[in-house]
Amino acid sequence: MGDEIPSDLTLDSLWLKIKNIENVTLRAAYLMGPYVLYADVRSNDYHHDQRLFVSADQPQFESNIQPQQDFIAELSLHNLKKRYVWVVDVASQILFTRQASINFAITVGGSKESIHTDNATNPRLGVQSPRLKVDRLTTADLWNTALLSKSVSVKRKEHLIVLTHGLHSNVTSDLFYLKEQIERTQSHHDELLVVKGFTENVCKTEKGIKWLGTRLAEHIVHNLRNEETVKISFIGHSLGGLVQSFAIAYISYNYPTFFENVEPVHFITLASPMLGTVSDNAVYIQRLLAMGIVGRTGQDLSLQSYNGLKQPLLQTLSKSSALKRILRCFRSRTLYANACNDGIVPLYTSALLFLDYDDVLDKLGMDTEDIETDFFQRNFVSPITKAMNILVPQRFSQNGTKIPVASMFDSAYSVLIPPLPAKSYITDPNTRKNVVVHDKMYTEKDLPDEQSPSQSGVMNSSNVLLRTFNLAFGGQYKNLEEQIARNWHEGIDWRKVIINLKPDAHNNIITRRRFSNAYGWPIVDHLIENHFSNEGNNTRTWKLDPILKTEDFDWIVKPTVDSVFDVGPTGMICTFGEMLGNLKSSTFEGINENLATTSYDQEELFKYEERLDGNGGILP
Structure with a gap:
């Protein structure tokens, strides 16, 4: 029967870990980043106007995940329902360069012990359980939701x-x-x-x-x-x-x-x-x-x-x-x-x-x-x-x-x-x-x-x-x-x-x-x-005044001549940061710590790795 409770159903919590897998030496590399992540996890129906009485329903977040640090959150299954949905946001805190990126890994497991397996070369990336579905949205996806929902056949103002x-x-x-x-x-x-x-x-x-x-x-x-x-x-x-x-x-x-x-x-x-x-x-x-x-x-x-x-x-x-x-x-x-x-x-x-x-x-x-x-x-x-x-x-x-x-x-x-x-x-x-x-x-x-x-x-x-x-x-x-x-x-x-x-x-x-x-x-x-x-459907008319012909518009039309000195010392930080970022890519590549692996069969449900760029976006 479709509504029968499966005999193997468990209400034990899932566990989420988000780890900044950049090399620990980058904690001091402020001009190259900083290589810090922000992350939060909340239920899909969460809204800040709700009053949350049960601690298990409360959102969890960490605003300062530094290299080789992690953020661990318990995903409670305290109610009996067909489907649980959580939303996880991960954002780059990089300020000074567009070239740098932050590597991170997300792991979801059936126990707290299972998510402590930390191996960047683990071949078992991906979903390991048919009960878990993961939708990954990049920055481009998140910023094009309106266009993605747009009907191809119907044009809309x-x-x-x-x-x-x-x-x-x-x-x-x-x-x-x-x-x-x-x-x-x-x-x-x-x-x-x-x-x-x-x-x-x-x-x-x-x-x-x-x-x-x-x-x-x-x-x-x-x-x-x-x-x-x-x-x-x-x-x-x-x-x-x-x-x-x-x-x-x-x-x-x-x-x-x-x-x-x-x-x-x-x-x-x-x-x-x-x-x-x-x-x-x-x-x-x-x-x-x-x-x-x-x-x-x-x-x-x-x-x-x-x-x-x-x-x-x-x-x-x-x-x-x-x-x-x-x-x-x-x-x-x-x-x-x-x-x-x-x-x-x-x-x-x-x-x-x-x-x-x-x-x-x-x-x-x-x-x-x-x-x-x-x-x-x-x-x-x-x-x-x-x-x-x-x-x-x-x-x-x-x-x-x-x-x-x-x-x-x-x-x-x-x-x-x-x-x-x-x-x-x-x-x-x-x-x-x-x-x-x-x-x-x-x-x-x-x-x-x-x-x-x-x-x-x-x-x-x-x-x-x-x-x-x-x-x-x-x-x-x-x-x-x-x-x-x-x-x-x-x-x-x-x-x-x-x-x-x-x-x-x-x-x-x-x-x-x-x-x-x-x-x-x-x-x-x-x-x-x-x-x-x-707003509703409140159409209106508007009329523009003419531009004054006597006004001097050189401040608009006169071309801006680019110069390295236009940015000043703080702008040079960004330029220098990009140089350091490029150096980092070649210097630190492949030297992240490799920790011992442990097998958890069905306990380790999901794991993947990503890179966030300096514009807060997820790189492909």
Whole structure:
């Protein structure tokens, strides 16, 4: 009978092991990687809105699997049902090179002892039991789920959603959680949601906003858009907010009919330095940025002019008719900004300066003294932490502690990882506090008049949230940043969502990794609910304003001349890292430890090995 329980059925747990099988010497090879893996395992029906009462149902994860370390998880079979499904995610944590890859092995066994067999040359790779089925999805598979589900015989209109990563980051792994949550709303849309990003800017983010934005724009026009594309949305994290802004201006000027045929729907930034990062940096860090320690990108963010530009790029971009005529046509323009615990992008620049700071401070529910202590600790006591955050934003958390003496060339990443969420936070939604402290529409009318008393109140505010803006450089850049902020607001409404996340807020805001950055779940939920959950069939018309003929567009059309010096020292880290990666491939090949084999007949159910590349992807 089909429903009869087999006589040999057992409810003993299965065991999963994920091992980083790179040579142990690579733990110190920071520039070549770092060779670290993130992994998690969860049931197929898991969602973070569920309350989990049974410990066996709780997800398990490890964010820092170093070479020759492993992650072991118990897969419980505590309920009697026909089918158990688990999802295992494995992501590369490589930062500095696209050439390196991480070898790893996954083993599933019927006992904990069986998975301890560790032999890289074991010929018994594959599924050893008819009761177990394994579906392996590569990065390409995961990022093409919408297209794979597309019916060949039925053409469907498409809503293209472009995700753009920040400095020293990538799309495929760092923004995967966001992509996945957007796609879960497909049933609310008439159009097919196609969530994409541009992967060729990875390890090149120091080359300047113009260089990055030009490449993104050409990719959108020539590779992402097709005859079914009727809508487009942009979501940018950190530097990605500025890169997508330049890309829009570039498309608007060079392909003027693009946005006449494709409706601009949502423009969203998450912790993006829309005014640069001048005032939040210590003086010497600002000088280093201006001199190009982070290449052309650092010069852009420090509001410097170069290559014959008459003004800083951000100043020109913020007032360009090529950009603003498109921005006005978006259905929504939303800025998500961290009130504190960011350490890379301060509130005033991610919120376009003009904001009800007193309300934000009140809603934070913290004593001013506490915030001031954190503020001075972050910006004055340990400015080197700030510098390292700019260089490697994924690795350094702002928890007020001193960073170790070991340099970034060592295995500092092993101790400098983001504070992990408490177990109760992951398993019980009721323990999560509301992190949105301010959510309001701002129009040009909300801005104080120039030279007015209220304007003076902003520019000389004693509010601790504006302290960096008002103290730095004796006001040298304040007027320029204010003007850029006014440019962004001219004729454009902005929804400003201010949030209070725990460290590391800059990466938590996008949930860079599903569980280690779980403090960002409410923000992704807010973004999804307010932008992608209730669209329906609401067609509309839009009309583009003409581009001003009197405007000088050399900043867009003038070719960018590539130079090795464009990337600065941090960009050279990527280049040097690739050189070391190539050396590693030839030097360490075949020297992984070979451990003794043990036979477990039917106990060892499944084993395979893979390589993850520097872009977070699985190599064939």
